[in-house]
Amino acid sequence: MNHELLKAAAESNQWLAIFPELLLGSLALLLLALEIILPKKQHTTIPAVAIIGQIGVLLYQLLHFNSVFVGHDTFAGLLHHSANGQFMRAFFLLASILVCVLGTIALAKQKMPRIEFFHIVIVVSAAMMLLAQSNNFILLFVALETVTVGFYILVSYFRTSPLSLEAGLKYLIMGALSSGLLLFGIVLLYGVAGNSTLPGSSADAMNFNALHTFLAANSHNFLAAVGIVLVLSGVAFKIGAVPFQIWIPDVYQGAPTPVTAFLAVASKAAGFSLLLILTQSVFTPYEYLTTPVLGLMAAATILFGNLAALTQHNVKRLIGLSGVSHAGYLLIGVVAAASQPLAIGAIGFYLFAYLLASFAVFGVMTHVAGADDADQELEHYADLAKTHPFLGAVLAIGLGSLAGIPPLAGFMGKLLIFIAAFKAGLHGLLLVAIVGVVISIYYYFGWIKAAFFETWRAPLLEGETDPRPVRTPVGVAAGVTLATVALATVVLGFYQGAFGDWLLSLKF
Amino acid sequence: MAALFFYIFSTFTVASALAVVFNKNTVASALALLMSLVGVASIFVLLDAFLLAALMVFVYAGAVVALFLFIVMLLDVQGGVRKPFKKITIASSGIALVLLALGLYSFWKSGAQTTAELGQIVPVGATLKNYGELLFTTYLLPVQIVGFLLLIAMLGVIVLSKKFEGLEDIK
Known part of the structure; x- marks a missing residue:
């Protein structure tokens, strides 16, 4: 082995390029160290350290948004830094901060170890940030496995609840299956592209650039096509697209509410950033294959998600299945991005609006939930607007944005995706999406109705208790967070300004 | 041979x-x-x-x-004693069998590819020395990530399985 070559490879390890991830990793380790050092009474300050530390990293990331590495490969081609990657990094940091805020609320109602929760959330978000910049299947798989293993633990974190454990087990089995599909696809692609008798072959076919060169030279290779479909299936598991949505309702219901939010927002966004990287830069020569596959998936996902959500009474299952339909709208964006670069920005905007609206809703859910986190029925929301007008308003804004009611941010997100789809000529998909939106209004407004309009309830009998969990007042930090998220949803709906312009100009 | x-x-x-x-x-x-x-x-x-x-x-x-x-x-x-199969299980296995047959058929139809002989490939990571060198230079970042993966896996096992005696103490 050539030592000069290895030296050169080692020199391209530009650790500064992943400084935010390094900071997150150190922060996660610091939390564990603090738990050992600090006396028990001061352990309540550790979640605050986690949140403030992450806000610091977010500020660093925003200040160094146009870093010198954007547009370059580092780590011998393992990572590629793009403007979209920078946006996704900030996105994951924001999501992880919000999850930590919700985590402090939810953990206060449970007798559970605390610090490990924040540690795992931080490590998982660092891995997602790397995932959004990956340019090599090895790094992609390692980062994805870190995310998935973290989620196995987080989903079953409330282990005293049988539903949480069941959710963890189901997620473990389904996650392992999807990792297997993904890995099998990767191996097929690597094997085919490594055959030196085919044009464009490469000894380092794990690298996306090399793989792209090979695929462009062999645009109708059967084995490569099988590999591509398997890789797409593995990613579709993570975003919960039909026919890989089977785990969603049970896992979303059993997981602790902050983790459900993390799964719904950050995990889905990670899947989509991966899908965009793959369809935009690697699998482009196989568009004739990926476009119909993803298009069919999008249509099935929208219809299934919305129809299945109609009959749900448990709000966590409802939000999970509605999340499936959101994955469908985003998939339309991915299909449209093949011909309309505008769609990449539209997906970014949609994800951002989805983050704001989801965390508004999940924030309210965390507050309303009782000690049994999996048991959150629609009827628990009765009279919420009366007893907690603030929570009621936040819930209405969040749900309205998810439903895509103008003038909220969710409406703009849907509009941008639909415009991109129209320009790309996807009229059939557009029709399905609009039907889906109309169906979704029914269940979103059913929820709002439960919270806002008085319904007659049978008077409680002797010895019967109110099924609704006891409602606690909203804390200052949580209140400020929820108000910010709701306000941002409204403002972003009215005025997109420079942020919207910048997002729509995003490229790879 | x-x-x-x-x-x-x-x-x-x-x-x-x-x-x-x-x-x-x-x-x-x-x-x-x-x-x-x-x-x-x-x-x-x-x-x-x-x-x-x-x-x-x-x-x-x-x-x-x-x-x-x-x-x-x-x-x-x-x-244990095997339970008899449910009707729905039999129906879904039938559908799966048809799908499998379809998949095999598509493989068979397009399977006879004119792929040329497999070329000679230099096995880069075949020996332990080369493998180790690559791990600590080109692939140092994934190795570090795996370190964190193992850490959270260990923490997860502790959190999910340890008996917490005084749960009130955990604050």
Whole structure:
């Protein structure tokens, strides 16, 4: 082995390029160290350290948004830094901060170890940030496995609840299956592209650039096509697209509410950033294959998600299945991005609006939930607007944005995706999406109705208790967070300004 | 000659894999899995991937299957009576069978590819030295990530399985 070559490879390890991830990793380790050092009474300050530390990293990331590495490969081609990657990094940091805020609320109602929760959330978000910049299947798989293993633990974190454990087990089995599909696809692609008798072959076919060169030279290779479909299936598991949505309702219901939010927002966004990287830069020569596959998936996902959500009474299952339909709208964006670069920005905007609206809703859910986190029925929301007008308003804004009611941010997100789809000529998909939106209004407004309009309830009998969990007042930090998220949803709906312009100009 | 060995080893591997599924005794299943893994390792030897073959035997055959056997013996599973299949199970297996047949048919139709002879490939990570050098230079970042993965996996096991005596103390 050539030592000069290895030296050169080692020199391209530009650790500064992943400084935010390094900071997150150190922060996660610091939390564990603090738990050992600090006396028990001061352990309540550790979640605050986690949140403030992450806000610091977010500020660093925003200040160094146009870093010198954007547009370059580092780590011998393992990572590629793009403007979209920078946006996704900030996105994951924001999501992880919000999850930590919700985590402090939810953990206060449970007798559970605390610090490990924040540690795992931080490590998982660092891995997602790397995932959004990956340019090599090895790094992609390692980062994805870190995310998935973290989620196995987080989903079953409330282990005293049988539903949480069941959710963890189901997620473990389904996650392992999807990792297997993904890995099998990767191996097929690597094997085919490594055959030196085919044009464009490469000894380092794990690298996306090399793989792209090979695929462009062999645009109708059967084995490569099988590999591509398997890789797409593995990613579709993570975003919960039909026919890989089977785990969603049970896992979303059993997981602790902050983790459900993390799964719904950050995990889905990670899947989509991966899908965009793959369809935009690697699998482009196989568009004739990926476009119909993803298009069919999008249509099935929208219809299934919305129809299945109609009959749900448990709000966590409802939000999970509605999340499936959101994955469908985003998939339309991915299909449209093949011909309309505008769609990449539209997906970014949609994800951002989805983050704001989801965390508004999940924030309210965390507050309303009782000690049994999996048991959150629609009827628990009765009279919420009366007893907690603030929570009621936040819930209405969040749900309205998810439903895509103008003038909220969710409406703009849907509009941008639909415009991109129209320009790309996807009229059939557009029709399905609009039907889906109309169906979704029914269940979103059913929820709002439960919270806002008085319904007659049978008077409680002797010895019967109110099924609704006891409602606690909203804390200052949580209140400020929820108000910010709701306000941002409204403002972003009215005025997109420079942020919207910048997002729509995003490229790879 | 290599082709003959390939057929011997692959038949051995597939036969042991089938034995894993069809054996009613869990201990015998685990041992059949061990045989199957050894078969895979010998195919790796045929491919000149000696390191991979050794790792396969050490990690999977040695550690993982031993763990399986431990758990099987800890649980002390008795071979229960098999329940009759439900109608829905039979129907869904029928659909799956049709899908499998369709998939195999599509493979068969497009399977006869004019792929040229497999070219000579330089096995970069074949020896332990090369492998180690690559791990600590080009692939240092994934190694570091795996470190964090193992850390959270360990923490997860502790959180999910440890008995917390005074749960009120955890604040």
